[in-house]
Amino acid sequence: MILDLPDTTTTAVTRALLRLRDEGGAVALGRVLTLVIDAEAGDVEQAVDAANDASREHPCRVLVLARKPSRTTSKLDAQIRVGGDAGASEVIVLTASQDMLTHADTLVMPLLLPDAPIVVWWPNELPENPAEHPIGRMAQRRITDSLACSDPLKSLRRLRADHVAGDTDLAWTRLTVWRGLLAASLDQPPHEPVVHAEVSGHDTHPSVVLLAAWLAHALRCPVDIVRQEGVQGITKVVLDRASGPIVIERPDGRTATLLQPGQPLRHTSMPMRELRECLSEELRRLDPDEVYGEVLVDGLERIGAA
Known part of the structure; x- marks a missing residue:
């Protein structure tokens, strides 16, 4: 089931979720975390498909921040997906202007599952500093994918420079x-x-x-x-x-x-690992990946790639 809410507010989205739950279309019980996906509008469907597959192992609420650079008006459009359109999760897609997404933390805060861990995933280009990003500061785990960036090796060096416990990258998970x-x-x-x-x-x-x-x-x-x-x-x-x-x-x-x-x-x-496999693996753990951090800080320097 898909419910579109054009020109809306997070309060209206919350009410719609409660209504769907009351009608039996969505069940929040058993959700183990909130997965926040920060992606360009054109990359949303691929990311949601991977999250839906991963949600069968990790039932969660998926909040998608769909960046649309062409949008200049401060207007929020939302879409709620439940049931067969959301795997074992409930998906909320928020499409907003860049100005609104500058304060992404206040945008998603009313929609977070109470008392549940927060994981944020950037499926394509990574932010300047994931741990200092408005959503990154709220999250226990921050997942990036340097392979999907326009300059993967430069992105890897940026991740090394700004690494904080709780960061991980799907290029590491593929190993x-x-x-x-x-x-x-x-x-x-x-x-x-x-x-x-x-x-x-x-x-x-x-x-x-x-x-x-x-x-x-x-x-x-x-x-x-x-x-x-x-x-x-x-x-x-x-x-x-x-x-x-x-x-x-x-x-x-x-x-x-x-x-x-x-x-x-x-x-x-030994087939190439699919995106959903890597995402599902990362959602299994909410503690920092210390080995990844050591490889970034010490290993890259040892091979002269720092």
Whole structure:
């Protein structure tokens, strides 16, 4: 069910939500958090689709601030989506002028779930300083996506400069499977130190840089980045040890091969992670991701990407 409220107020939106709840169209019980999405109007649907999928694991209220630069009048339009149009959440899309969104905190405050954590997500371009953004100051977790920015690597450096506990980036979340596979391979004998590592992947993909930074931080060894064009994300990681290298290669973005000294070649499914998977993973935790912070601050410096 979709309810449009043109030229409205947050008070009127709250009343409409209560009315829908009374009529049985929306149930607020069981909502575990409020997810605030700050996006350009043209990016709203993709972000809402990902949030709806994630809400099946994390029932939430989704508040979307739809930025519309062409709007010059101080007018607020709202749309409420419940039921089949909102997954396991209730979605409120607020379309406002840039002037109104300058005070975004006062705009969303009446619509927040009481006594529930707040997570804010910027699905595309990130703000100047996420922790100092009006919504960012209210949130326990702040999620960005440097890959979706016009200059991913510059955005990564900005995130490092302004990092505060509670910040995270989906370029880091996309590495979960890689990190798990690499850690598992090092758990196998012989337990030798890694003397050098190499990460190959797309020349502007921030996950390539973050994986290299994580390896440099965790292994305390030199790490080189091999930048490639026309590939998807990370394609290869080599960990050099005295007995021979560990090589994980994923040239097609779907299946990875693992080669270890003295062991047969192994294949494992490793498709590129979808947006909804990454968002859902980040919504599972509301405590700061300390490892991400350490990789930003220490790891990037170790590989000369600070």
